[in-house]
Amino acid sequence: MDEAIQYFIAKCANFNSLKTCVSSEKWACRDRTEPPHPRDILSKAKRNGKVILIFSVNNCHGWHGYVEMLTSPDNQNEAVETCEEIVEDADSPQNIKNVERTQPDTSTENQWRYFKVKWLKNFAEEFGEQCLSSKLTEDIMVNNSPLNKSRNWQEIPKEVGAKLCSLIDTFYAELKEKQQQKLRREREQIPPPFYKSAENVSSDETWRTIVNQVEKNLGKVILACPFGSQRYNLSTPESDTDMFIVYQARTRDILSFNPPKQTIKNSENQQCDYTIHEIYRYSELLLSGDARCVETLFLHEDMVVKGSPEWQELKTGKNHFLNRESLDKYLRDAQGSRGVKQLQKWCQEHPEIAVLPRKMCKLLYVIVRLLQNARDIAVGDDLHVYREDGSPDREVIMTVRQGEFPVQTAWQIIQQLESTILDRKDSVLEKTSDCKEFTESWLLKLRQKDFLSSPLLE
Template identity: 50%
Template sequence: MDKIKTEFQENKAKYFVAKVNNVAALIKCITDQQWACKNRQNPPHPVDILAEAFSSSKVYIIYSVINNHGWHGFAEMTSTPAPQKDGTFSTDLSEKDATKSGPESGNSPWHYFSVKWHVNFTDFGEQCLTSKLTEALICSDGEHTMSVNKCRNWQELDTQTGEKICHLISDFREELVEKQSKKENKKMEQAPQPFYEDTTESIVETWNRIVSKVEVELGRVILACPFGSQRYNLQTANSDTDMFIVYQAKTSDMLGFHPPKQTIKNSEGQLCDYTIHEVHRYCELLLAGDARCVETLFLDNHFLIRALPVWRQLADGKQLFLNKACLDKYLRDAHGSKGTKLLLSWCAEHEKDNCPLSPKMCKLLYIIVRLLQNARELVAGHTLQVYRRDDSQERRELMAIRAGSLPIQQARDIVNKYVGLIDAGHDCVADNREEVERYLTHWLLTLRHADFNL
């Protein structure tokens, strides 16, 4: 604060108000570090006023978005206004003037200049310093005296008033930063400790320790299996360790006043990714067609870390779960806003550049194709091949996608190939929710009944 005050005083800064049409225009100014002005129908023109001020002192622009009733930050001019050379500066950035000299001329060229932002609130949403805090500050246009809240575009403020508004803006930002910091600290203090602490153990030791911890603190583990790329035999040397565990809480605990958590996940930043479901939640997800849970029923026996006989009884009816609910989940994940919509949007933006997919888009395509491969097997009536064997065409295709940049058209062709195969058999997939619900209910109640004791 003192540094800003000293800078203003030593350089005899000048202050001007810039009216902005909307928040999007403000963000563009902050991003591009440029702003612009137009000539009025009659002089004095903003370009001349700003150029003269810039030649003799520091110039600060205080921004206010129309109809937002506040001040959105201030920036320092770093170049003299000049006509736009390439015509790329957006003409919707500066609000039309309405001074006694007449409105800005529609045929006047834009004069753009660079700015260096000192304070803005873009990282706090659409926050701004409310105009209620400045309604007592006065400015003049030469003939009339008014509140600064009624300033026109490019109206100059006296040094004391301009400095006061800049200090208020800076103070308000400091308040927001302090509140955000306190909120984040409170959130960290209230955050529960992670269920499992990371160690430097081997994968086998990690599995044994987390399974033992679940059984001691939550209930018996009826299923433990890999999650993520290991499940599909698509892992690389940099792949994470992903764990999926289903446990059965005691029936008396489930019926009591303090039932256990239904789902426990690793904290952000942990090296080991784990998802732990109580068996009731696991059944809910199976009923809803959650593809990741359905896939556990189709894993090869040698790939399971722990699988009790009761879980194998459930898996005996696995074909029931290859239904419309599961297919719809595969397709939602593949075609959603983080799936083919994002991929095709990227392709459309870069098609003219004739460039291959970026590494990020290759990874996205890899996930999309993996989902579509399983959806294709489902509509074909096949058993689900979760684990891609080393010599399979599906694995070769996925690893090739994951390894390198593909031409945009090839990416489209791969997606369209699977979509066509899925569409051809989509209507033949069973919608058997009631049958699946009866099956799961019987299995779950049998588990609870066998465990129940007071």
Template identity: 45%
Template sequence: MVRYFVCKCATIASLRQCVESGVWACKDRDSFPNPRETLTKALGEGTVILVFSVNNCHGWHGVCEMISAPGEVISNLDGTENASHDDLVSRTAVDMKPDSDTDKSSNSVIWHRFRVRWRTVFIRKFGERCLSSQTTSELCCFDGQPVNKCRNLQELPEDVGEKIWIMIEEHYNHLSEKQKEKEAAQLSKQPGPFLKGVKEHLDFQSTWRSLVEKVERDLGKVLLACPFGSQRYNLHRADSDMDMFIVYQADTKAVLGLEPPKHTIKNREGESYDYTVHEVHRYCELLTQGDPRCVETLFLHPSSITHCSDRWRQFLAHRDLFLHSLCLEKYLRDGLGSKGLKQFEKWMKDQSPHNLLTPKLSKLVYIILRLLQNARDVTLKRLCVYREEESLERQQLLKVRRGEITGLEARQLIEELLEVIEANKCDVEEPSDEMRRQTEAWLLKLRYDNFLSYPPEQT
């Protein structure tokens, strides 16, 4: 037996929280029967399907199935001081407007929360789009009222609930097909993968050579070719990906002409290798803005350089100018932000700090520590991109990557780096005019010399 109920949701934010947490809730009413009792009885007799509609959005936003009976959570309406995480989920996930038969002067409300499993929902993929209520305007509840005017947790006739669910699924599939058609149309307008036609080799050097040759044949002179990722830091393993980074110089004629060169070319999904190819102008822009991946190219170990021009080596004389505050800020933002330390703290809530890190946590901590090691180096006015074989930094990172430390030890390593950074960051200088002058002078000299290399009849 399947029974269907309408859930009226206060806001899109409440719906989103329910989708993310898998928790919904109901509260008791003064009048009989209470939703808690009705839902519990229905769940004991079979399957309970909830059809969601967000207030003032004029539509149906999804369908979920109850997988547990309602329980009890007490949450203060005027504060969250003593509320647990799940309490907050329950409190914010429901319609907070009091029922007409609820004592509005009460300082607390008892929420009966329960678990749900989402079957079809628009918000994950399509945002606030939903099945329009106009499509269900002819459908009615048991009492003859239109379903579009249902009260919260009002039951629907089985055939009506099933029809709305089918209509929601059909509309979801329609939106999915439209999205696929749009993505296919956009993809067809894009050029093919840059490495298409380059023969894949078993060894890195042969593949690198093929890539450099293609860039020089199709784009311009290669100034630098080097790996990024673990190979750059001497932290790669046998199963590490091959990540490529190239800076090239387009012909000045092309730069000044009607068809300017591409500033950046990156691999597309499905290609065998990850690669980034920057035209030197774009590279210089990123460099002066403190982009860590570009700044690191000025501090590479010789073994990490696959191809390097004489002009590139000349520019390295000014590399210390790029260890400025913007570079430090970006290292710290990446290391401490939502994909760094904040993510670590979030994942550790369900872990004992005394247990060894899980593989997922090990990889995250490895990335955080590597970023913070580089941030520390910037504050000390040096940057050791390449971790020497016997260095403490390399030993720590590899130990973390192998999952040989606990959450508590990970926090201690992070705190030690942050203490050094905090003690020295006031000495990090702001981006200087000298840095910009040297970068621009180098770039203009590249353009000028290339332009002079053309025969007179072409200039």
């Protein structure tokens, strides 16, 4: 014997109401001026078997999915801040939209009867406002009237309800297949990784392999060095090896129809982290005050995997880049939404916690490191990228890295560094034209040298 199933139409005031129902898995009905009331109709149907509600959003001209009603409408009021979920029959004087209230309405005609639902199919979560167009159901009739003109809480014949749900399922499957096809096309367009690290390979071999690959496929390596904690002498046994490489593209490649990319980075699924800049992009970043690039001019000699004579020449003008622009960049990174602001937000959300957990200690480690280097620039010192063993700066950061760091102490360290920077910030010079001229001269000299030695002139 077939399971007893009854199908009803459910109307939404707007798409936001539908999304609320999808997320809360709760819906409601309201008594009409005269019986039969929807709660009575739905409750009776629920006692007889399964109840399916098929949703349509006003003025969206389609069908947005269907649910199974899990509980019968109750008889209790609930306070609702925005009562936009329910739309009575379109021609009913009780039709309401965007009625704001903060207290339950005790009048009988305005009582909301809530019940739980289970979404069996909906487009909103994955496809937004896309839905089964009402044009595809305009020929379906219900009691000599078009299905599309069905009113809120109107019951429709079982065969019509089953057909409508089947059409929704079919259209959902079509959208899903198109989505998968698009993802496949996007994956196919992703170029293969520039460097694919092998497992169980030593750090030295990894460096040697990637440097050789850059010189074979891209051009001369100007600089190869780590970035991240290794660069700063702040690494732990768990730290990864992050690679930073600057290369000079060949003249032939620059002038060809397929010039090399200015920046190449590893994809998320690769084990090895690397950033590879062509000298033009590297020069741009230097002039913009990019911390990671400016720091390469102040590296400890032990941190240089490969340094060309050209890079040594660039280092002679390193103090050009210790200007207001690089200072401001350090401060933005340290104090922005991924720095101090994020730490402030966490502390506000956890006022009862006096000790930072490991995750927030990692954030604090980054903040303090950035502020220490900003302080170096503010006081007119060289940039101390490498923290010497036993130095106060290193001791502070390594203590933070151990985790479980006191919140109050963390803010004291941040405020002390910020105070020093603020006191000396005005003495830091703006970027001068000499900085740009020096960088451009270096870049053009490298280009000219490669051009004159290029086979193109033979």
